[in-house]
Amino acid sequence: MSKLRETLEAGDFAVAVELKPPRGTEVGGMLAPVTALRERVTAFGLPDNAQACLHLSSLAAARLVKEAGGEPLLHLSCRDRNRLALESDLLGAAALGVENLLLVSGDYVTLGDHPQAKPVYDADSVQLLQIAQGLRAGQDSTGQPLSGNPAFYLGAVVIPEADPLAPQLLKMEKKIAAGAQFLVTAPVFHLERLRSFREHLTDPAIKLLVTVKVLEADELSQAMAGGWRKVYSLPQELLQELAGQEPAALESEAVRVAGRLVRQIKEERLGDGVYLQARGREDLLAAILKQAEL
Amino acid sequence: MIIAERKPFAEIKAMVAPYKKILIVGCGTCVAVCLAGGEKEVGLLASQLKLALGLEDKHLEIGEITVERQCDLEFLRPLCDFVTDYEAIVSLACGAGVQFLKELCYMKPIFPGVNTTFIGVNNDAGYYTERCRACHHCYLGLTGGVCPVTMCPKRLLNGPCGGMVGGRCEVDPEKDCAWCQIYHNLEREGRLEILRQILPMHPHDRTTTPGTVIHPGYKRRYGVHE
Numbered sequence: 224m225s226k227l228r229e230t231l232e233a234g235d236f237a238v239a240v241e242l243k244p245p246r247g248t249e250v251g252g253m254l255a256p257v258t259a260l261r262e263r264v265t266a267f268g269l270p271d272n273a274q275a276c277l278h279l280s281s282l283a284a285a286r287l288v289k290e291a292g293g294e295p296l297l298h299l300s301c302r303d304r305n306r307l308a309l310e311s312d313l314l315g316a317a318a319l320g321v322e323n324l325l326l327v328s329g330d331y332v333t334l335g336d337h338p339q340a341k342p343v344y345d346a347d348s349v350q351l352l353q354i355a356q357g358l359r360a361g362q363d364s365t366g367q368p369l370s371g372n373p374a375f376y377l378g379a380v381v382i383p384e385a386d387p388l389a390p391q392l393l394k395m396e397k398k399i400a401a402g403a404q405f406l407v408t409a410p411v412f413h414l415e416r417l418r419s420f421r422e423h424l425t426d427p428a429i430k431l432l433v434t435v436k437v438l439e440a441d442e443l444s445q446a447m448a449g450g451w452r453k454v455y456s457l458p459q460e461l462l463q464e465l466a467g468q469e470p471a472a473l474e475s476e477a478v479r480v481a482g483r484l485v486r487q488i489k490e491e492r493l494g495d496g497v498y499l500q501a502r503g504r505e506d507l508l509a510a511i512l513k514q515a516e517l
Numbered sequence: 518m519i520i521a522e523r524k525p526f527a528e529i530k531a532m533v534a535p536y537k538k539i540l541i542v543g544c545g546t547c548v549a550v551c552l553a554g555g556e557k558e559v560g561l562l563a564s565q566l567k568l569a570l571g572l573e574d575k576h577l578e579i580g581e582i583t584v585e586r587q588c589d590l591e592f593l594r595p596l597c598d599f600v601t602d603y604e605a606i607v608s609l610a611c612g613a614g615v616q617f618l619k620e621l622c623y624m625k626p627i628f629p630g631v632n633t634t635f636i637g638v639n640n641d642a643g644y645y646t647e648r649c650r651a652c653h654h655c656y657l658g659l660t661g662g663v664c665p666v667t668m669c670p671k672r673l674l675n676g677p678c679g680g681m682v683g684g685r686c687e688v689d690p691e692k693d694c695a696w697c698q699i700y701h702n703l704e705r706e707g708r709l710e711i712l713r714q715i716l717p718m719h720p721h722d723r724t725t726t727p728g729t730v731i732h733p734g735y736k737r738r739y740g741v742h743e
Contacts, residue, residue: 302671306718328678331670331688339532342671349675350718382679390700394676398717409679452682452690 225322226294227266228376230496231405233426235488237496238517239296239407239432240508241268244279244378250287253279256505257293263512266296268462268498272303275335282312285318292383296322302329305345306354306364313358317373325378325407326351336510341369349397352377356402379403382454383420392423404464407498410436410455412484417493433494435484437501438477440470478507480505482514489515518638519547519611520645521554521631524542526565533566533577533607540603541630542596542618543583544610551645553631554609562609562630575715587614593621600625653723661702666719669694674716697728 230237240260242253257267267288271281278508285295297316304312316324328348332340346354361372379398384389395406405419406424411417411433424431438457443465446457461480468476481499501507533539541559549555563579570577580603584592587610589699600606608615609630619627635647656674663739666672670688679698680687684697703709731741 328671328673330680333688344671344673344720345721347671347673347675348678349715354714380679382681383679385677385679386555386683387700389677390677390694390696393680393700393712396713399717427569454679454682 224347224374225266225376227296227323228404230265234495236264237430237432238263238485238499238512239266239496240264240499240505241270241501242284242505243273243503244281244284244307245267246276246278246479248279250279250284250475252505253284254287254291256445256508257288257291259509260512261291261293264517265294265496267293268296268325268478268500269298271298271300272335273298273327273330275302275330275332275337277311278338279482282321285321287318289320294323297302298325298327299351299474300327300329301344301348301351302332303340303343305343309346309351310354310358310363313348313375314369315353317375322374323376323378324355325380326403327380328354348379349394352379352398352401352403359402376404376426377402378405378407380409381406381420381431382409384409384413384416384455388420395423399426399491403429405430405432405433405495408494410434411439411502412480413458414484414487414491414493414514415458416456417471417488418480418486421493430495432496432498434498434500435481435488435511437481437499437504437507438465440473441469441501443473456465474504474507478510479514481507481511485515485517489517518550518636519633520551520635520637520647521548521611521633523553523558523562523609523631524629526562526569529562529607529628530566531631533605536577536582536604536626537576537734538603539605539607540580540600541583541607541609542587544587544608544614545583545585546588547609548609548614550639551584552643554675558609559583562607587618588612590617590621593618594691597621628652651730652719653718657678658718660699660715661708662705663695663698663702665695665699668698671720674719676712 227237269281269284272278279296285297288295289307326348332338355375355377357364358373359375361369376447381395382391445451446462465476465516485497541563543556543559544554559581563581566577586592607628607630608618611633615629636649636651637645637647642645647667650667657664665674671678677694678687681694684694686692686694703712712719731739
């Protein structure tokens with residue numbers, strides 16, 4: 224059983240942190256937080272060509288994390304593979320000792336750095352969960368038997384502040400019905416909204432990892448300018464708190480805010496764990512964990 | 518109907534550059550409605566070519582004809598004799614029409630004058646939007662009359678993606694999220710319950726190209742067995 228599953232099922236607070244697979248083959252930077260934090264971190268998330276931009280394969284990265292002594296949480300996106308490739312990569316992940324999976328639809332290709340690439344989406348995230356659940360039960364998506372059953376711990380994404388929320392809740396229910404055992408939220412800064420979202424999560428067996436994102440300078444200026452268009456919001460109090468901050472000071476403020484969020488989520492048990500996202504500033508992760516007293 | 522856009526003039530001019538006598542063939546149905554390849558557009562292209570080549574002291578003889586439908590043999594057959602006088606053909610029909618015309622006039626080089634874009638609707642003069650991807654497996658009865666295969670860029674069959682903001686699409690914020698529309702339509706119809714079923718992956722084996730459809734009433738004629 225994976226450490227992530229063991230932690231969540233035991234009711235302990237899980238700490239996952241996202242790594243950034245390189246846009247190239249220099250993996251040292253990606254692996255540095257693994258060496259530094261593996262004792263304090265439950266699992267390391269490996270995004271799959273995040274934001275539809277080219278990065279080293281998340282599957283290869285997951286194995287490298289494992290070899291470096293960390294536990295990987297592999298993201299697998301429907302954007303770039305048909306069902307044959309998805310199933311093949313899932314089996315490959317199992318063979319490489321990767322159990323934790325976050326199965327996602329994936330950001331659309333035109334939003335990334337290969338806008339002319341063919342978007343695949345042969346399966347959606349619900350169907351991919353069904354595929355993984357089927358593999359775990361020993362059969363592929365066509366119902367044919369496998370030699371050896373993979374042991375997966377299946378995760379899916381939820382958007383607590385989706386507007387409108389009802390279609391997202393319906394999709395969340397489908398993801399759970401399709402086999403999701405834990406959910407990872409979109410970034411959350413607004414804990415009140417997280418609290419009200421939690422009321423929709425009635426099954427205690429489904430674990431929730433709340434994403435805490437390190438606030439970026441351009442996000443702050445966008446929110447201040449009123450041009451905000453994201454699936455999460457910044458509360459007014461936070462904007463007031465950070466108003467007038469010099470860009471140099473913002474970094475330490477972002478660390479402080481992220482640390483505070485992690486601590487509140489843990490103390491108030493707003494999630495079964497957190498998923499820390501630094502988007503290229505993984506050097507800040509240690510400071511955030513320290514701030515959060517983890 | 519089929520929507521098309523005329524190719525850039527420079528591209529068409531370059532395609533016909535080796536010839537002295539060409540025939541431009543318009544199509545009087547879909548591409549005429551979307552102002553890309555009907556009789557008027559045939560005349561416009563012919564004039565543009567003559568003017569542009571005239572400025573370069575070149576001469577190009579251009580024949581113009583528009584048939585009712587280039588995707589229908591009934592209208593194409595009369596063209597066979599007509600094309601013999603020309604060195605090459607520019608067809609302003611959709612891709613189907615261009616290929617059908619080539620099959621009949623197989624000795625002549627043929628060039629497309631339009632880019633075929635999608636199956637769509639005529640919202641207003643000059644304003645067309647896509648509605649159908651001819652996917653062989655229509656979901657509209659399950660999705661409140663909104664096609665997830667066409668109207669959702671990711672073709673998701675089980676609900677919105679995580680990028681929807683304020684009911685707008687992640688890919689193009691100017692557009693409504695198809696899945697929010699599907700949800701609202703089914704809610705209005707009192708049929709939200711059907712959204713609880715998980716739709717399986719699309720049967721892509723049916724979409725292997727090129728597709729063929731034979732009407733059941735004609736299977737015997739074409740030697741197709743049930």
